[in-house]
Amino acid sequence: MKIKHLFFSILIAFAASVSSLQASGGTPAEQPQKDAYVEKSMNELASSFYNTTGLKAFISPKEGVKNGQGEEMTPFAQSWGRLIMFMIIFLLFYLAIAKGFEPLLLLPIAFGGLLANIPIANMTGDHGMLGIIYNMGIANEFFPLLIFMGVGAMTDFGPLLANPKTALLGGAAQFGIFGSLVGAAALSQYTGFVDFSLEQCSAISIIGGADGPTSIFIASKLAPELMGAIAVAAYSYMALVPVIQPPIMKALTTVEERRIVMNTTRKVQKLEKLIFPLLVLVMTLLVLPDAAPLIGAFTFGNFAKESGVVDRLSNEMQNSLINIVTIFLGLGVGSKLASDKFLVMETLGIMIIGLLAFAAGTAAGVLMAKLMNKFSKEPINPLIGAAGVSAVPMAARVVSKVGAEARPGNILLMHAMGPNVAGVIGSAVAAGVMLAIFK
Amino acid sequence: MKIKHLFFSILIAFAASVSSLQASGGTPAEQPQKDAYVEKSMNELASSFYNTTGLKAFISPKEGVKNGQGEEMTPFAQSWGRLIMFMIIFLLFYLAIAKGFEPLLLLPIAFGGLLANIPIANMTGDHGMLGIIYNMGIANEFFPLLIFMGVGAMTDFGPLLANPKTALLGGAAQFGIFGSLVGAAALSQYTGFVDFSLEQCSAISIIGGADGPTSIFIASKLAPELMGAIAVAAYSYMALVPVIQPPIMKALTTVEERRIVMNTTRKVQKLEKLIFPLLVLVMTLLVLPDAAPLIGAFTFGNFAKESGVVDRLSNEMQNSLINIVTIFLGLGVGSKLASDKFLVMETLGIMIIGLLAFAAGTAAGVLMAKLMNKFSKEPINPLIGAAGVSAVPMAARVVSKVGAEARPGNILLMHAMGPNVAGVIGSAVAAGVMLAIFK
Amino acid sequence: MKIKHLFFSILIAFAASVSSLQASGGTPAEQPQKDAYVEKSMNELASSFYNTTGLKAFISPKEGVKNGQGEEMTPFAQSWGRLIMFMIIFLLFYLAIAKGFEPLLLLPIAFGGLLANIPIANMTGDHGMLGIIYNMGIANEFFPLLIFMGVGAMTDFGPLLANPKTALLGGAAQFGIFGSLVGAAALSQYTGFVDFSLEQCSAISIIGGADGPTSIFIASKLAPELMGAIAVAAYSYMALVPVIQPPIMKALTTVEERRIVMNTTRKVQKLEKLIFPLLVLVMTLLVLPDAAPLIGAFTFGNFAKESGVVDRLSNEMQNSLINIVTIFLGLGVGSKLASDKFLVMETLGIMIIGLLAFAAGTAAGVLMAKLMNKFSKEPINPLIGAAGVSAVPMAARVVSKVGAEARPGNILLMHAMGPNVAGVIGSAVAAGVMLAIFK
Amino acid sequence: MDIVGESIKFMVLGMLVVFTFLYVLVVLMGVQAKIINKFFPEKKQPAAPVSGVTPDISEDESRRIAAIIAAISEFRKN
Amino acid sequence: MDIVGESIKFMVLGMLVVFTFLYVLVVLMGVQAKIINKFFPEKKQPAAPVSGVTPDISEDESRRIAAIIAAISEFRKN
Amino acid sequence: MDIVGESIKFMVLGMLVVFTFLYVLVVLMGVQAKIINKFFPEKKQPAAPVSGVTPDISEDESRRIAAIIAAISEFRKN
Numbered sequence A, B, C: 001m002k003i004k005h006l007f008f009s010i011l012i013a014f015a016a017s018v019s020s021l022q023a024s025g026g027t028p029a030e031q032p033q034k035d036a037y038v039e040k041s042m043n044e045l046a047s048s049f050y051n052t053t054g055l056k057a058f059i060s061p062k063e064g065v066k067n068g069q070g071e072e073m074t075p076f077a078q079s080w081g082r083l084i085m086f087m088i089i090f091l092l093f094y095l096a097i098a099k100g101f102e103p104l105l106l107l108p109i110a111f112g113g114l115l116a117n118i119p120i121a122n123m124t125g126d127h128g129m130l131g132i133i134y135n136m137g138i139a140n141e142f143f144p145l146l147i148f149m150g151v152g153a154m155t156d157f158g159p160l161l162a163n164p165k166t167a168l169l170g171g172a173a174q175f176g177i178f179g180s181l182v183g184a185a186a187l188s189q190y191t192g193f194v195d196f197s198l199e200q201c202s203a204i205s206i207i208g209g210a211d212g213p214t215s216i217f218i219a220s221k222l223a224p225e226l227m228g229a230i231a232v233a234a235y236s237y238m239a240l241v242p243v244i245q246p247p248i249m250k251a252l253t254t255v256e257e258r259r260i261v262m263n264t265t266r267k268v269q270k271l272e273k274l275i276f277p278l279l280v281l282v283m284t285l286l287v288l289p290d291a292a293p294l295i296g297a298f299t300f301g302n303f304a305k306e307s308g309v310v311d312r313l314s315n316e317m318q319n320s321l322i323n324i325v326t327i328f329l330g331l332g333v334g335s336k337l338a339s340d341k342f343l344v345m346e347t348l349g350i351m352i353i354g355l356l357a358f359a360a361g362t363a364a365g366v367l368m369a370k371l372m373n374k375f376s377k378e379p380i381n382p383l384i385g386a387a388g389v390s391a392v393p394m395a396a397r398v399v400s401k402v403g404a405e406a407r408p409g410n411i412l413l414m415h416a417m418g419p420n421v422a423g424v425i426g427s428a429v430a431a432g433v434m435l436a437i438f439k
Numbered sequence D, E, F: 001m002d003i004v005g006e007s008i009k010f011m012v013l014g015m016l017v018v019f020t021f022l023y024v025l026v027v028l029m030g031v032q033a034k035i036i037n038k039f040f041p042e043k044k045q046p047a048a049p050v051s052g053v054t055p056d057i058s059e060d061e062s063r064r065i066a067a068i069i070a071a072i073s074e075f076r077k078n
């Protein structure tokens, strides 16, 4: 629980720091003209060298210094802002390495953030390493889709096919998205704290879907200016699933409910698994073509795996390809942790709404499961509803862990995987609805 | 043989459907301007949502709807055309998965085709997943070359070096290319069925080379507008090699000829294998520099493998790299299965010429082998001539299978590999001649 | 030692050939307009085909023929120049394969050079295979950084942490860079042999850092017009480390010094290794942000590896990703071995300065180690100073080999790894200084 | 614009679409299972490895491969 | 334009070039083999693995690696 | 411009920066080692595999994997 304290104190420190910030001006500026070298005395040379050190940039920040995108940075963002970001980044390193929170994503994102906050180097610019990566696959939403393809190739829909009705739990949990959409709108309309447009609210609310790739995809379409903060919030909260979910799960269920044992699942045939991705894709193209890129990439990966005839390719998607893309996606998203982009009031708003979204999704899933348990012949442990937020497979593991606390030996993992993978589809559908609305 | 029936009935259905098509207009259109969201009542919202469903797009196709390239699609292409494409795609899935026909390529191509035919999603556009892939490596012919590099690293020229004169069989089979070139020209000049230019005829005829990457490469240079259909035809017929070749092979040979046993091959030294790719490349640069990209990529892969000192790199070419590129190439080529591109009269012409080309190549290879058998001291089984079309290694396997039918235990595989790999070089040379002519 | 003779005779042949060259004119030309095909008689067709052969291009070079970049090539570069390049390339193949000199880089570079010198094919142009690769990741310095990331993930700083003061040896060896900078300036200012600007001298001198990626990175920033020759020289001399270093090492040390046995190193804790990359990066951002891309990529790889929680990603960096990038980097760099680019006086100057740089770095490292041995409590074998040039891990192996010659059984490898990896950091720092100066 | 009002409408539409989509999927999964079990039953399938998602396993793989190789290289050292 | 006539000329040129190219290659392969066997003979080479193309093997590899890992992970479960 | 003169100044600045950088690093490595050994000592660590760089090993890996697979495929041939 120390982590929770740490996390919230960072949030508060963050809030304090942000309130001392001025808005960053920011009009894209012309490429700096490189001057020809002129002869220098040793003293001039040394002093001109000192002017290119990061130390100088920290100690004496100047008005008019520009970031990688050619926008002016405030002196605060150049000095204290960067130091605060370094603190946040070292916290992320600590969480990733010592606490094992989503290291595959958190570590590259945090390292990308470290690089993005190096003064003078301009690594987020179009010619910088992070900028090249960003333009290569994040600005055009290609990397998130490749990740989704790999996740599809890793996903086994067996548990869902064995117990189809648990898909509804993956639907209920999407209240995390739409509930927080209303919350974001209210926060924006009724307080002067932040001023989000409807598109921005929608993009933010997708954090509640607990799918990083989906969040980045939607942000890029509806509110590219917020993509950085949204991606960071999405991945951070997914990492915090084991901290956020259990209290809510326990608050909404009785010990007796948590102790419910579920029946073993039926055997699923290979042909069912093979047809399932096509079924989902056909439904998507009929009902919600706007979700086709996400669902299409996901079902391609899954179909390739279940076909059993292209193991070469599906192994590639699950291993080398997703690894490469994860490295790049992490560094690219990390580029949005530059102090002047990240230390703004909107980020704080996004962090708050994101937390709300996860909580709302978890709660809705659990409550739906309670309801279904009332009307179902077979017993349903309400805990598995919490897995509906997706965050595959961590949410399902949390469910299993909380379930085992109530009744040692009660393995809910397989039962939780059903809503868990249905949550991925549910979030993609919700994302498609957003895209369709703003078409 | 049921597959053959299935295949031809699809061809006929296709022909019928095509004849009911009108030409698709098609001038590149300006990027659609995104409108700001305006407040809507719940009814308006629901009805506007219905307008973005694929169901609506199928039920009420409209004039003026544009494809990913900004060209107008006919109402037929928007509705029935897509349904016909879905049927063709599910047939391809069936062939790939249940029948094991070239699944590594057919499955991604077909899935790409499925995604390309999703209404509204515009996945083939410049900002869509398939469009990004297409522009990344197919439009500039980079992916086919990488595939060729990987194939080079997988190819063992040992059987060819052990029996050099079988290379001539790989030359004879290129009659598949040039014979079908004349056929395509005649079809175009003497019938009103299609109207191909000389460049288009040449691009189409390369299908007879039975090398997917070569076909895509040449199509992109000589007739980019036909690349989709050409690639699909090339890969489809390669998949159909076990169906197309045996009847021709049997028709042109007597049982006695098919029963011929060939002598075991001599031992080939490592140095011969090392020098061979350089030999081929030097000859190419002297005689036919226009074939240099193809032959260069191929021999680089082979040289890297035979050098024995960069196993890290040659293993990479044969595994991870070719896997990634295969995924992308398949999806990218699949994007050309969009109904408005694929369901045109030209496709039908290409399919017919392609079939002719495979048949002609097979026949020429077999007849050449018969001729060589007449004049050779050592016996040559005429069947191995059929392997000269390349389609490595499937054609060689077909030869071995047909040979074993005539004389169980007669393993022709190694003997067929010689003409088989020579056919790859032969096709690349033929392709280079085409490029040189139109320089 | 035959190799040395071979190498220098090539250098001399090269010098002779270069002196017979005229300067290549070279203004970027308009894209060649493709003519429509016109009917030809069989004779015309054959003669027009002959005009597209490489044979013709060699036999009758013409004024006005352009290279891939649209610059005019001299008749010499078109004919004899290419033949000389082929000889140099076959020498590189021989060194890579038979002698095992850096084959992972030398083989793809040489093959790229072979492709680049194919007449007519224009493979180095924007639409050619090598041109595509070059623009994809070399022009923008992305590939060198990815290589550096992979090298970081492969590097173990344990030996350096076990004996920190050996880092100073990695500093002394950077005299190879700065000494040759002065040498290059003198060569340019006091002789009419070549005429390098200060930026060009700086870019060339980085060869002394013995890090291919660093050299390419700096060349692209300071003197892109020389990048080809610089990269080739850097990689060639790294390959020649076992030839260049031993005589210098032996000349500067007595047998007694070479026989010195060093104490076994202390055990290094995992936490030290984890924090070290962050330490280096923080120092870089404070002192020398211009080195941030290089050091950032390197420390990211190392941090990912030492974190122990993202083995998936760090294995990827060390294997598939670095393999793919090595293939592309090699071919792309090889594209600069086109005769008209490579057979110029500047290349000869660069080769000479590069050799000087390696020698100077080796000498400075050894002398510094002798000095440290004088003042250190613990004995330091002066040979390990030679490893400070980096060229990881070959220089360290050479040290160990020369040490074992003097005292069989004296394993200096671990002790040499300290200065060896420190040399990587040292070169990156030196490179950063150059960038900072010309900012 | 009353974005709260609009967002509530979005919520209604969105939750409706999500539930409808998943409900139809539930129904189709059931239908599919029945059809497949009736017309294409599998013969004596080996115990189905019903596991959710395999990323961790593949991560372990690399470690295990490394372990195997380390073990074997002990015996194959040249 | 009489494209049939032109294409026939292309056929003649093309088949000629293809055959010439491959015939010269056949000759050079023979010459090469003789030179190498005479001047650089290999000493007691192990049985040459003369196989055509290896894609299927590498595909099998992945499955076999998976199988090995599965087998070994049975023993190494933590 | 007297580029030799300038380059000598660059040499002075450059060698100074390189040595300062590495010297500070040496000091910090020492400090770090002391702090870590004092406050975060590792308990009975297994023999530290202190090897410089591992590229060759990974290259060997591929060969060894190939070898393992070859060996195993002997037994699993279908």
Ligand code: NA
Residues within 6 Å of the ligand: A208, A209, A210, A211, A388, A389, A390, A391, A423, A424, A425, A426, A427, A428
């Ligand atoms: Na979700």
Ligand code: NA
Residues within 6 Å of the ligand: B208, B209, B210, B211, B388, B389, B390, B391, B423, B424, B425, B426, B427, B428
């Ligand atoms: Na062929």
Ligand code: NA
Residues within 6 Å of the ligand: C208, C209, C210, C211, C388, C389, C390, C391, C423, C424, C425, C426, C427, C428
């Ligand atoms: Na160095």
